[in-house]
Amino acid sequence: xxxxxxxxxxxxxxxxAGIGFAIALNLAKEGAEVIVNGRTTVxxxxxVAQIKTESGNDQxxxxxxxxxxxxxxxxxxxxxxxVDILVNNVSIFEPKAFADITDxxxxxxxxxNVLSGIRLSRAYFGKMLKNGWGRIIFISSExxxxxxxxxIHYGMTKTAQLxxxxxxxxxxxxxxxTVNAVLPGPTFSEGVEGFIENLAKDQNKTTAExxxxxxxxxxxxxIIQRFxxxxxxxxxxxxxxxxxxxxxxxxxxxxxxxxxxGIL
Numbered sequence: 063x064x065x066x067x068x069x070x071x072x073x074x075x076x077x078x079a080g081i082g083f084a085i086a087l088n089l090a091k092e093g094a095e096v097i098v099n100g101r102t103t104v105x106x107x108x109x110v111a112q113i114k115t116e117s118g119n120d121q122x123x124x125x126x127x128x129x130x131x132x133x134x135x136x137x138x139x140x141x142x143x144x145v146d147i148l149v150n151n152v153s154i155f156e157p158k159a160f161a162d163i164t165d166x167x168x169x170x171x172x173x174x175n176v177l178s179g180i181r182l183s184r185a186y187f188g189k190m191l192k193n194g195w196g197r198i199i200f201i202s203s204e205x206x207x208x209x210x211x212x213x214i215h216y217g218m219t220k221t222a223q224l225x226x227x228x229x230x231x232x233x234x235x236x237x238x239x240t241v242n243a244v245l246p247g248p249t250f251s252e253g254v255e256g257f258i259e260n261l262a263k264d265q266n267k268t269t270a271e272x273x274x275x276x277x278x279x280x281x282x283x284x285i286i287q288r289f290x291x292x293x294x295x296x297x298x299x300x301x302x303x304x305x306x307x308x309x310x311x312x313x314x315x316x317x318x319x320x321x322x323x324g325i326l
Contacts, residue, residue, distance in 0.1 A: 065304035068093035069121075072303065073145045075129070075178065076152030078105040080251030081201060083113075084296035085149055090117035092300065097142060098124045099152070129178040130170065139185045146193075147303045148186050150179030150223070151201040155253065157212040168215055175219035180226060187230060187239075196239040197303040200227045201295075204247045204318040208283075220245075224314050231312030240311040242302055247318030248281060250289035285320025 067089060077086040078100035090096045090113050098113065100106040106124035113122045127138040129152050153175045158167070183198055190196025205213065206220035227243040234241060248254065262272045277287045298317045301307055316322060 063306075065092050065300065065306060067300075067304055069095060070146040070303075071095045071097070071144070072147035072149065073097045073099065073125075073142060073182075074149040074151055075099045075127070075182070077149075078109040080253065081246065081249060081292045081295050082149070082151040083109055084292035085151065085299050086122075087113050087116060088293075088296045088300040089147070089303070090114075090119040090122050092304075093119060093121075094147070095121040096123075097145070098122065099127055099138075100124070101126065101128050129174045132181065135178065135181050139182070143185075144189050144193075145186055146190070146195065147197045147199075148182055149199045149201065149299060149303070150182060151199075152178055153201065153219075155213060155216045158215070159212070160214050163215050168218075171215045171219050172222070175216070176222045176226070179223065183226070183230060183241075187233075187241075190239045191234070191237055194238055195305075198227070198230065198239075198241040199299055199302060200224070200241075200243040201299070202227075202243045202245050202314065204245050204316070204321050206243075206245060206314075207322055207324075227314070228312050234311060238308065240302075240308065242310060242312065243314045244295065244299055244302065245314055245316045245318055245322075246290060246295045247284065247321045248276070248289050249292060249295055251292055254289065281321055283321050283323050284318075288319070290317065290319055 072089050072094045074082050074086045076082040077098045086096050098109045110122050110124045128134040200223040202223045203220040205217040206224050209217035224243050227241050231241040258269050258272050262269045277284050295317050
């Protein structure tokens, strides 16, 4: 299927690995001009080189930003004043008991997971409306709906993203700009891979056994009973940012393996 993304300029935050990298690679394969983002020059340059090689697309560049810093984001926006597609993917997570989550933790999670996307959307949204076309995606999570008791602070930020995405979508009435959120389920990304490997070592089990236990005990409602691949999430996002998805706006689209039991 031709997704009509050639020469569209796309910024994917947190795209040196995991879901973000898979999205950036998909967009590059579709002919988009892709800006890869990360915090270190080494990781950004490595991701850019790999995407160029795998996609055959030379329109791939990198940009640095630390999403804990408003000043760093201002510099990013100055360097990149306009995009056609914004994928707010950057995110942090950590399992932590509610009683142990400090004020600093709550603020750090909110600033990185929520406020970064707000700041970037504020910079690009008006220009998309003026240009007559644009796409903003927030990479939320099934945890936005089914808040995990072991990561309440993370779940809070993912719910907040849904509210921001829907609110922005309300402002696009009668335009060709859309704003949507995607809700991945547990995904075998770089961070999750390390987490599972550490659990396997601690419990003297294989990673396959840990994965099986995870879906039996922690996420038993999953229909597919496995981690998603980053590509499975990226495929959904790539479609949603394309002109073909023009009728999908203000939506929270699931890509969570059937983990959420509600119909809507």
